[in-house]
Structure formats: structure tokens, C-alpha cells
Amino acid sequence: MKTKTALITGVSDGIGAAFARLLIDKGWYVIGISRNKEKLNIFQKKLNTKINMFIGYQCDVQDLDKLKLIAKENNSPSLLFLNAGIYKPIDSSNENIDVYREHLNINFLGVINCYESFLPKMMLNGNGKILIMSSIAGWIGLPKSAAYGPTKAALRSFAQSIRYDLFSKGISVQICSPGFVDTSATSINDFYMPGLLKVDDAAKLIYKNMNKNKFEFSFPFIFSSFMKILSLLPDKISLLLIKKILLKN
Numbered sequence: 001m002k003t004k005t006a007l008i009t010g011v012s013d014g015i016g017a018a019f020a021r022l023l024i025d026k027g028w029y030v031i032g033i034s035r036n037k038e039k040l041n042i043f044q045k046k047l048n049t050k051i052n053m054f055i056g057y058q059c060d061v062q063d064l065d066k067l068k069l070i071a072k073e074n075n076s077p078s079l080l081f082l083n084a085g086i087y088k089p090i091d092s093s094n095e096n097i098d099v100y101r102e103h104l105n106i107n108f109l110g111v112i113n114c115y116e117s118f119l120p121k122m123m124l125n126g127n128g129k130i131l132i133m134s135s136i137a138g139w140i141g142l143p144k145s146a147a148y149g150p151t152k153a154a155l156r157s158f159a160q161s162i163r164y165d166l167f168s169k170g171i172s173v174q175i176c177s178p179g180f181v182d183t184s185a186t187s188i189n190d191f192y193m194p195g196l197l198k199v200d201d202a203a204k205l206i207y208k209n210m211n212k213n214k215f216e217f218s219f220p221f222i223f224s225s226f227m228k229i230l231s232l233l234p235d236k237i238s239l240l241l242i243k244k245i246l247l248k249n
Ligand SMILES: NC(=O)c1ccc[n+]([C@@H]2O[C@H](COP(=O)([O-])OP(=O)(O)OC[C@H]3O[C@@H](n4cnc5c(N)ncnc54)[C@H](OP(=O)(O)O)[C@@H]3O)[C@@H](O)[C@H]2O)c1
Pocket: 009, 010, 011, 012, 013, 014, 015, 016, 033, 034, 035, 036, 037, 039, 059, 060, 061, 062, 083, 084, 085, 086, 087, 106, 110, 133, 134, 135, 136, 177, 178, 179, 180, 181, 182, 183, 184, 185, 186
């Protein structure tokens, strides 16, 4: 059987790392991207005998030139998993312009940089899947998420839109919108996180859902269904419920 290749951004930690390990265990070859060399080395060492199934690049998703070089050096991936992202909770009644910019540059424009870099080869190949990491925070504005949430909403709209251009090119687009997953990103939250998932369980759910023919998937089922309903309710009710659930300590 031909080995499949995945390109994963944000591979050194959290969901990206867990998902990369799972794919490698299933026989995939993974090209991984993240910024911190040390974290990347630690990830690589833990692969033990499967180290030849992975190549890691120290690269910031803000660096378009380097991303284009990585794309040139490698074959077209069957899966482009645009996962790298940051999350910094803010109090928007304070001045936070640098934090807003950082989120926009990494979470949104970082995805566009990767998309533009790897798409040409995928189009030449005429197949592959682009999986974009959004969040339930993209469905409805949540407490402390004024910098993070809008980037995830933008990604959802971006993913919906590019489908029309890629339908005829053999490339499918999917979006993953999880609830809370236990990673270093969420460890800073000082509020109750309903349905908090273990990172390896999140990786398994991503794998299961990416093989289904649906545009968007979310998990865990109960919390994400609840959030979906909240996002559709009249504002007065959703505001009240979110205050009650997420702001309880
Ligand atoms: N955890 C959750 O509850 C949750 C829920 C919904 C959605 N998500 C989304 O899932 C994705 C992964 O989150 P996570 O919780 O796994 O976070 P995490 O544990 O902090 O891991 C983030 C990964 O992204 C990399 N990264 C960050 N900025 C980067 C940049 N500028 N260029 C390249 N790599 C970069 C990090 O490595 P370096 O720092 O070395 O670059 C790390 O490998 C994010 O997009 C996040 O928004 C998470």
C-alpha cells in the first residue's frame, strides 16, 4: 500500500503532536512544522523507531518564504492539516492591540500562508484534503475570547468560501471545530471547561471524522451540540446561559 503523507502545522505540542503520532502509528509519513526547535526535537525523539516517518521543520507560519521552500522540498501532501494556533485570553476592556494582531497574524494569516504555499502542488496532483482547525469559539463570542474567537470565525468563513474554487480541482476542504481539549493552550484557563477532552482522544476523533464526507465536525458531542444550539438561540438567552456555564468558578 502506498504511504500517505500529511503536512501538519503546530506539530510539536498539543493536538497537532497527538494527531501526528496517531497518523505515524497508522503508517503515514508526516511533515511537521512548528517554531520551537527544542520542542520539535523532543517530539521527534519520542517517535523512537518510527523517526524515519517524520520530518520536522522549524518554521513560523508567518514566514511565507520559508513555507514556500518547504513546499518545494516535499511531495504534495494527501492531507494538509492547518492546525497551528495560539490562544491568549484577554480582558477586552484593557488595551490589547498587540494581542489582537498576534492572533490575526498566526491563527488566520498563518493558515492563508500555508494554504498558498502548499496548494499549487496539491492542484497539480489533483487530489488531497485541506483540514482547517477552527473552534467552537468561532460559532459564538465567548468570554475572554475577543482576540482568539474572531480568527476562528474567519477561518470558518474562509473554509466555506474556498470550497467553491476547489470543488473541480479534486481537493476537499474540511473544518474541525472542537470544544475544550486539555493542552498547554487551555491550561491557562481559570474558568470551568465543560467536556474537557484528553488530547489523544481528540486526535482519535479527528482521525475518525476526517474519513467522513462532511464539511465541519466538532466534539465532544454533548458540549459541542449544546454550543451549536446556543449559537442559534436568541442573543438574550445565549448570553445568559454562557454567563451561567462558562463564568461559574
Ligand atoms: N485546546 C483546545 O481546547 C482547542 C479547542 C479548539 C481549537 N483548538 C485549536 O487547535 C489548535 C492547536 O491547539 P492546541 O491546544 O494543541 O495548542 P498548543 O498545545 O499550544 O499547541 C500549538 C502548536 O502550534 C505551534 N505554533 C504556535 N504558533 C505557531 C506559529 N506561529 N508557527 C508555527 N507553529 C506554531 C506550537 O509550537 P511552537 O510554539 O513551537 O511554534 C504548538 O506545536 C489551535 O489552532 C487551537 O486554536 C484548540
